[in-house]
Amino acid sequence: MKAWINGIGWLTAAGLGQGRETTEQPLCPGSLEIPTRKQVFAQPDMRFGRLDEFSRIGLAALAFCLRDAGQEEWVEKRPLGIVAASRYGCLPTDLAYLQTMLPDHGKLASPNLFAYTLPNCFLGEAALRFGLTGNTLVLNQADRSGLAPLRYALEELIWSEQQGILAGVCDLAPPADFANGKESPGSLFLLLDKAPRAGVSGYGKLELQGNKMMFAGAEVTDLPTLVKTCLTVK
Amino acid sequence: MSRVVISKIATVTALGDGLELLWQGLLAGQSGISPVDRFACENYISRQAACIPDLQAPRHASLLDAILERVAAQLGPVPSDSRLLVASTKGEIDLLTTVCREEAKIPAAVLFEPLLAKIARRFKLTAVGSNINAACASSTIAVARAAGLIAAGQTDAVLVYAADLVSEFVFSGFSALQALSAEACRPFDQQRKGLNLGEAGIALLLMSEERARVCDQQPLVYVAGWGAANDAHHVTAPARDGSGLVLACNQALAKAEIATEQVAAINAHGTGTIYNDAMELTAFNAVFGETLPPLHGVKGSLGHCLGAAGGVEIAIACKSLQDQQLPGTVGCLQPEEAGQGRLSAESQQIAGDYLLCSNSGFGGINGVVILQGGA
Numbered sequence: 001m002k003a004w005i006n007g008i009g010w011l012t013a014a015g016l017g018q019g020r021e022t023t024e025q026p027l028c029p030g031s032l033e034i035p036t037r038k039q040v041f042a043q044p045d046m047r048f049g050r051l052d053e054f055s056r057i058g059l060a061a062l063a064f065c066l067r068d069a070g071q072e073e074w075v076e077k078r079p080l081g082i083v084a085a086s087r088y089g090c091l092p093t094d095l096a097y098l099q100t101m102l103p104d105h106g107k108l109a110s111p112n113l114f115a116y117t118l119p120n121c122f123l124g125e126a127a128l129r130f131g132l133t134g135n136t137l138v139l140n141q142a143d144r145s146g147l148a149p150l151r152y153a154l155e156e157l158i159w160s161e162q163q164g165i166l167a168g169v170c171d172l173a174p175p176a177d178f179a180n181g182k183e184s185p186g187s188l189f190l191l192l193d194k195a196p197r198a199g200v201s202g203y204g205k206l207e208l209q210g211n212k213m214m215f216a217g218a219e220v221t222d223l224p225t226l227v228k229t230c231l232t233v234k
Numbered sequence: 235m236s237r238v239v240i241s242k243i244a245t246v247t248a249l250g251d252g253l254e255l256l257w258q259g260l261l262a263g264q265s266g267i268s269p270v271d272r273f274a275c276e277n278y279i280s281r282q283a284a285c286i287p288d289l290q291a292p293r294h295a296s297l298l299d300a301i302l303e304r305v306a307a308q309l310g311p312v313p314s315d316s317r318l319l320v321a322s323t324k325g326e327i328d329l330l331t332t333v334c335r336e337e338a339k340i341p342a343a344v345l346f347e348p349l350l351a352k353i354a355r356r357f358k359l360t361a362v363g364s365n366i367n368a369a370c371a372s373s374t375i376a377v378a379r380a381a382g383l384i385a386a387g388q389t390d391a392v393l394v395y396a397a398d399l400v401s402e403f404v405f406s407g408f409s410a411l412q413a414l415s416a417e418a419c420r421p422f423d424q425q426r427k428g429l430n431l432g433e434a435g436i437a438l439l440l441m442s443e444e445r446a447r448v449c450d451q452q453p454l455v456y457v458a459g460w461g462a463a464n465d466a467h468h469v470t471a472p473a474r475d476g477s478g479l480v481l482a483c484n485q486a487l488a489k490a491e492i493a494t495e496q497v498a499a500i501n502a503h504g505t506g507t508i509y510n511d512a513m514e515l516t517a518f519n520a521v522f523g524e525t526l527p528p529l530h531g532v533k534g535s536l537g538h539c540l541g542a543a544g545g546v547e548i549a550i551a552c553k554s555l556q557d558q559q560l561p562g563t564v565g566c567l568q569p570e571e572a573g574q575g576r577l578s579a580e581s582q583q584i585a586g587d588y589l590l591c592s593n594s595g596f597g598g599i600n601g602v603v604i605l606q607g608g609a
Contacts, residue, residue, distance in 0.1 A: 077466050087345065089367070094327070098334045098403070106277040106406040114407030115470050115596070118323060118369050124469040124597035133481060135462035136599055137375060140346035141364035148364065159382045160462075161485055177340040 001154045001208040003164070003192035005215075005230060006200050007069025011035060011060040012186030018068035019203065025228035027146075032173055032185045035060045047125070050112065052093045055122035058084060058170040061187035062126045065166055069191045070200055074131040081134025081156070081165040082123045084189075085149040089119035089138060092172050122170075134162040138170075146223030147213055153192050154208045164193035169223065188227065203230040236390070238381045239453035240605075241446045242439035243549045244309035246301055247536050248284035248432055252308060256546075257553045260561035261581050265535045267418045267430050273402040280414035283400045284432035284537030294333075296326035296343070299352075301397050301435035306356045309437045313391045313449060316439065318354050318363025319380055321373035321396035323541040325349050325365075327403045353395055357437075363393075367541070369595025370503070371462070372396065373436065374544030377603050378460035380440045390445040397435040398540035405431055411470075419506030419538075420565035421531040422515070422577050429505040432537020436545035455552045458492070458588065459604035461485025470596050472509055476517025479594055482602040483521045486590065490604045495525040497604070498586025499560045501547045503593045504531020505538055506565070510594065515572035528582045529573065534564030544593040548603055551589045555607030560584050 008019030013030025016039055037048040040060045051059065062082065066072040071080075093116050100110040115121060123136035135156070141148045146169050153165035168189030173179065196202060206215050206226075213220040216233055220226045245252060248266025249259035259266075266284040275281040291297045330344040342348055346365045354362040368375045373396035380392035408414050408431065415428035439451075446453055463485065465478035472478075487494065502514050518526055532550060539546055554560055560582040563569075569577035587607045594600045 079463075081462075081464075087347065089346070091330075091344070094330060094403070095334065095340075097407070098331060101403065101406050102331075102335055104277070105274060106402065106409065109406040109410040111407070111410035111412075114410055117403075117407065118367070118596050120367050120369055120595075120597040120599065121469050122597075124464070124599070127464040127466040127598050128468060131466050133463050133466050133478065135375065136368065136464045136597060137372075138367040139364055140350070140367065142347045142350065142362055152364075155383060155386075155388055156379065158388070159386045175340060178342070178345075 001158055003154055003157055003194060003206050004196050005190050005203040005206055006193050006197050007065045007071065007191035008227060008230060009061050009064025009068050010186060010188035011057045012184065012188060016060060016064060018064040019231055020068055023231045025224055025231060027184045027188060027224040027227065029182055029184050051125065052116040054090045054093055054172055055116055055125055057172065057187045058122040059125050061189050062166055065189040065191050066130055077131040077133045079134050079162045080132045081162045082126060082132065082136045083139055083149040083152050083165055083167045084123065084170045085139045085141060085143065086119055086170050088171050088174050089140065090117055091175060093117050095175065134165065145221065147220065151208065151213065157194050164191055166191050204233060235385045236387055236442040236444065238384045238457040239441055239443050239446050240438055240455050240457060240552060241441050241451035241453055242309055243454065243552060244305045244437045245546060245549050246286055246304045246435040247546060248286055249535060251304055253549055253553060260532060260535055260550065263562055263564055265418055265564050267537055272400065278406060278409035279412065280409065280416045282418060282430045284430060285400050286433055296329040297399050298326050298397055302353060302356055305435040305437050312357055312393050312439050314358055314360050316359055316391040316393045317389050318359050318361065319376040319392055319394050320350055320353055320363060320365040321376040321541045321545065322365055322398055323367060323369060323372060324398060324404060327401045328399055331401065331403050357393060368599045369597050370540055370543055371593040371595040371599045371601035372541035374593040374601030374603055375462050377438060377548055378462055378601055381457040381460050384440060384442050390442040392440045394438045394440065394545060396542040396545040398433060398542045400431050400433045413507060415506055418565055419534055421504035421506045421533050421563055422511050422570050422573050423566045424568045424570055426506045426508065426511060429507055430537040432539040434539040434542040434546045436542050436549060438545060438548065455555055456606040457603060458606040459486035459490030461602045463600050465598035467598055472513040472594055474513060476513045476520060478598060478600040479514065479517035479592060480520050482600040486602040486604045492588055494522045496586065497527050497588045497590050498584045499527050499554060499589045500529035501551045501589060501591040502529050502531045504533055504563065506533060511570065515570055519572055526576055528560050528584055529576050530560050530563045544601060548591050551591050551605050555589050555605060558584050
């Protein structure tokens, strides 16, 4: 089970970025600045301002990942999927929605907020903007390594028709009741392609060997280390 | 490639506990949709939902606990090394609503990690697994992944567990979106006016044929094909041309290596909303053309069970293949023109070995599973 890493993009406490423009590993503790449309897309976009914060950070990281891989522009829809691992999902949006629902026994419940209380909705936003017709889902799993979505994608690429999967993590800062100050909030995605891409100098081959994930001849133990290695070897 | 079987099923729905009771209720044209008494509905556009009878939870516990207990007791033992794939869209959302209403501290239990651990513990599994959140296609996609993993030899047993609740959180949201029907919903009917919510718990044990033999499990059906695709069209509305569903159907047919005329029946998503049902009929006509088989939807009986919908419908499809019958689509009195001759409020006889199940959801996602009978 193997795939080629052809793009990396993120929005973290380190800011917005993409792999080919820096050598600094961006997954770090700190506060997250929610991006504006201008920081992510050059063109005016009516929808971006309506998105909840969870969707904005996820969409921003996916945009930068595809940009990094030279895949942001498209003409024909393409069989790329998305696997986004999340611990808290859209819990902050759930809480915001409840603030509209509870006070008046549902009379003022916000339909716009409710639409974003399904964490996979931002994947739909990404799919329609970038023409992605693969499988799109949010993954919840106890996983401190950050590698679960990559493992999921590597397994699925073997038997699915998708040519690639954008796999990564997406989490806002946790609500106060869960915060411990050590979190690295944000969103980071890697484009894992089934085959090398013509005209793209990738970061390298990611491989599952039994339970071990291997990259550049060494076992990968966590997502920050993998990203750091990618940014170093590129 | 290993052949994939479903060897055990447990269901808890508005039509009672157990697949046989559910099946008999569907054949009798029963509906579990009735006025909700779980929360006040006077500010919502509907009072109707399909709630599981006698579902109760202690204070500051989720109703999901009661569903899990009833499903697990019904399913019995499963191999402890089975992978666990859970499909739930909102998990213990009733608990979150309660603590927010009381302005209490938010417990970790509202996250998916403790829920996964709880489910794994109840089924005595060694690994805690993961939750797949793909809106209303969650459990279909979980079954598709389970089948893909087993067929490719990446594992040989997967427990798919799916559950979602009728909660005020979701009910109020669909009401705010004007998506609820004030009356019992009427999937694929010309006069349909929206959906009714439902709730369910479902467990499906998938195994390689070889592992099932070793475990002395009789296959109920085979999982022959699967597909998943995004419309890449809109976040909450389906693509009018059904392009994502067409793609997912074609992937599943290719995986099953069958022609459209070999599909004996379709269990459609059939929410009862104007756009979903029209999209599905467009897609199925595009895929099947003149070979469009009989089709039905069960949400007029069970409501829309969200992340658990696909799992319940796959369980029902197993019975359809075994008994060669397709339950009627409750509420479908005047079928949409594109489904006429294929849809009926009465049960239909079918003849064949393959049945296609599909679900579509917010975020533009579509999931399809093709089951094969004759196991």
